[in-house]
Amino acid sequence: TKLRVGLLFGGCSGEHEVSINSARAIAKALSAEQNASKYEILPFYIQKDGRWLAGNVSQQVLESGQPLQLPRSNPEPQENQLGSDSSQLSTADRLSFSRWQSPSQVAEVDVWFPILHGPNGEDGTVQGLLTLMQVPFVGSGVLGSAMGMDKIAMKMAFAQAGLPQVKYMAVNRSQIWSNPCVFPKLCDQIELNLGYPCFIKPANLGSSVGIAKARSRQELETALDNAASYDRRIIVEAGVIARELECAVLGNDQPQASVVGEITYSSDFYDYETKYTQGKADLVIPATVSDAVTRQIQEMALQAFAAIDAGGLARVDFFYVEATGEVLINEINTLPGFTATSMYPLLWAHSGVSFPELVDRLIQLALERRSTPE
Numbered sequence: 001t002k003l004r005v006g007l008l009f010g011g012c013s014g015e016h017e018v019s020i021n022s023a024r025a026i027a028k029a030l031s032a033e034q035n036a037s038k039y040e041i042l043p044f045y046i047q048k049d050g051r052w053l054a055g056n057v058s059q060q061v062l063e064s065g066q067p068l069q070l071p072r073s074n075p076e077p078q079e080n081q082l083g084s085d086s087s088q089l090s091t092a093d094r095l096s097f098s099r100w101q102s103p104s105q106v107a108e109v110d111v112w113f114p115i116l117h118g119p120n121g122e123d124g125t126v127q128g129l130l131t132l133m134q135v136p137f138v139g140s141g142v143l144g145s146a147m148g149m150d151k152i153a154m155k156m157a158f159a160q161a162g163l164p165q166v167k168y169m170a171v172n173r174s175q176i177w178s179n180p181c182v183f184p185k186l187c188d189q190i191e192l193n194l195g196y197p198c199f200i201k202p203a204n205l206g207s208s209v210g211i212a213k214a215r216s217r218q219e220l221e222t223a224l225d226n227a228a229s230y231d232r233r234i235i236v237e238a239g240v241i242a243r244e245l246e247c248a249v250l251g252n253d254q255p256q257a258s259v260v261g262e263i264t265y266s267s268d269f270y271d272y273e274t275k276y277t278q279g280k281a282d283l284v285i286p287a288t289v290s291d292a293v294t295r296q297i298q299e300m301a302l303q304a305f306a307a308i309d310a311g312g313l314a315r316v317d318f319f320y321v322e323a324t325g326e327v328l329i330n331e332i333n334t335l336p337g338f339t340a341t342s343m344y345p346l347l348w349a350h351s352g353v354s355f356p357e358l359v360d361r362l363i364q365l366a367l368e369r370r371s372t373p374e
């Protein structure tokens, strides 16, 4: 009998559309000849408002690639009516989040494949829910996901593991908003410790959302205020001039590192627009760097993976400061983009692991993690 894979996608984050595209690519790979006899897909689409949908409607979103539009108000769902408007969902297809444990579709899942990017999916929240369900799932658990999402916790773990990284300062929203005496002192400290340019980031986001580069006091003040509107926790980093290299990791306790890839672009930094506008960034695989740099990055990627207790998969991103030959770790992403043109699956394709084989291995890794001694 086939293993039923609960493909969980969409979600309430800025990366909703990317998640749909990732899920489409994974569904296609699960239907490929080598996987079709092993796996059956049960799609679960999470709407932008957090509601879970199952059945035909989720299948429709997967097939069309189009997010479901939210109705302006929230009328009671009509029975047995399917359409592109979520106000017309049958109750069977609409799983209100608070009732997630009752619908039969959820109980049928043998293994979950969450492919949600950003907050409410990559950060340990959904992983906590799946852990409570006591059903194995692809990717990192609660700890690895949360550590990988919070840039402050992540950098503390990297520092403890001895991984070189840029200088940074952790800032709390209260230092920016609450006390007018604290803020100028904070800015003084940042200037003293980090200088310009520096990068200001909400600690728990992705896709470069809320990130700014400051070259002056005024830009720093504006960027801190803006970042505080996204998150209580903020990180400020010294800016480096560097090439951006990425490495994919696959496995649990004995993970493997892929070939190294490079992101190239002509904008000031790899911001949201550069990431998601067709043609603004290019992937170069393998990156044209020395074997020594490649090996160093692969080694550091595996150390970073272990440092946050990641599982299954992660993409680890680096700054390569060519002027000094230094390799600095930037971040780890525990649910990286997984579309047909995303870095993670392409790095594996260049390392000899095809897309269908990759999703097969990830599901087997999820089952393996569960079967470790209790």
Ligand code: ADP
Residues within 6 Å of the ligand: 166, 199, 201, 205, 206, 207, 208, 209, 211, 237, 238, 239, 240, 241, 244, 269, 270, 271, 317, 330, 331
């Ligand atoms: P996200 O998790 O949103 O991808 P990152 O920390 O990777 O956030 O930052 C996004 C981009 O901003 C990076 O890919 C890089 O182009 C630029 N950037 C971030 N931090 C620095 C830094 N300290 N020095 C230089 N560029 C940086």
Ligand code: MG
Residues within 6 Å of the ligand: 205, 206, 207, 331, 332, 333
């Ligand atoms: Mg990230």
Ligand code: MG
Residues within 6 Å of the ligand: 207, 317, 331
């Ligand atoms: Mg990044």
